[in-house]
Amino acid sequence: MELIFIRHGQGEHTVNLPDSLQRANPSLTINGISQAERLKSSLPLTAKDVLIVSPTLRTLQTASIWSGNIACRKIVHPLLAPRIFPARMGAATLPCDELLDLERLQNEFGNFTAAANVAHSLWSKGINTLSEDEFSSLAEQFIGFCRNFKRGRIYLVTHDGTITSYRKTILGQAFTREDFLGETEWIQLVVE
Known part of the structure; x- marks a missing residue:
């Protein structure tokens, strides 16, 4: 199985560091919107593809702009939420990495479906501060979730630390x- 991880477009939380990290639910910047538009030509989607997205505003905006009117399957999953990399025990989630609540997600992104059978705590707290062992176990569950899709390509719109954490888990490398991807950069990983 091939998984294509894409980092979201430039978000407002990255333009005035470190103060901008305190901004809750940052949107894409004008540059981030342009980056998401360019994905249409660099990674064109088809109706057979599956698009799985982190439950943050900037990732959902990236995926919405990129997918446009393509009738691909669109899913939001908390196992793609922001993740601190490298993991640090005792770390706290910054306001910029808090997840959208399910009501807002449904109201603003109604063409996306929330993943079913996911622990409520993942929808509220995400994976940002989980230990390596906790993340590895959940990463295996997420890969199992992805195996359910038999047609098309599987695209995952997420965050730099999350992508790097999955790379470490899948490839078994340091x-x-x-090694973080730049904004709207992507990497394809083959999972056995």
Whole structure:
């Protein structure tokens, strides 16, 4: 199975560091919107594809702009939520990495379906501060979820730390923050 991880477009939380990290639910910047538009030509979607997205405003905006009117399957899943990398015990989730609540998600992104059979705590707290062992176990569950899709490509719109955490888990290699993808960059991983 092939999973294509895409980092979201530039968000408002990255333009005036470190103060901007305190902004709750940051949107895409004008540059981030342009980056998401360019995904249409660099990674064109089809109706057979599956688009799985983190429950944050900037990832959902990226996925919405990119997918446009393509009738692909569109799912929001908390196992793609922001994740601190490398994991740090005792770390706290910053306001910019808080998840959208399910009501707002449904009201603003009604063409996306919330993943079913997911623990309520994941929808409220996400995966940001989980230990490596907790994340690895949930990553295996998420990969199992992805195996349910037999047609098309599987695209995952998420965050730099989350992508790097999945890369580490799937490939069994060491990574650092220098390995983070840039905005709307993507990487394809083959999962056995």
